[in-house]
Amino acid sequence: MEREAASPDRSSPLSDSDTLEESNMSTCSENSNTPLTNEQYREAMRKEGEAFVQRVCVAVRREYAEVYDEIVENLKKLENLNDGMDQHMQETNEMMAEIREFNEALLEEVIRVHSAKTMEEVRDGEEKLL
Numbered sequence: 001m002e003r004e005a006a007s008p009d010r011s012s013p014l015s016d017s018d019t020l021e022e023s024n025m026s027t028c029s030e031n032s033n034t035p036l037t038n039e040q041y042r043e044a045m046r047k048e049g050e051a052f053v054q055r056v057c058v059a060v061r062r063e064y065a066e067v068y069d070e071i072v073e074n075l076k077k078l079e080n081l082n083d084g085m086d087q088h089m090q091e092t093n094e095m096m097a098e099i100r101e102f103n104e105a106l107l108e109e110v111i112r113v114h115s116a117k118t119m120e121e122v123r124d125g126e127e128k129l130l
Contacts, residue, residue, distance in 0.1 A: 036044065
């Protein structure tokens with residue numbers, strides 16, 4: 001209201017001191033040819049602002065839902081990979097245990113054969129001495 005008093009020339013469509021709000025206030029309402037009052041204009045702007053906020057909120061929720069769904073999908077993939085790695089590690093551990101058992105048996109066999117060969121050499125040496 002102070003701005004209206006500060007505006008020297010109201011005959012031109014937009015004077016230097018007019019703001020967008022003031023120029024919109026002078027427009028006619030959609031239903032009649034009467035100009036909007038300050039209160040009507042504020043109410044219209046409030047409703048328009050609320051509608052804009054609602055549209056933004058819906059868009060943000062939609063984007064958030066898409067991102068959330070993508071995160072959930074990636075977590076499921078990661079969980080499946082983790083399960084696969086656990087299975088692979090279990091199989092690897094089982095194979096390593098089998099290899100360890102084989103190596104232990106092989107070492108025992110090598111020691112046995114070597115001991116037997118050494119015993120034969122000792123016997124052969126004793127026979128030569130006698």
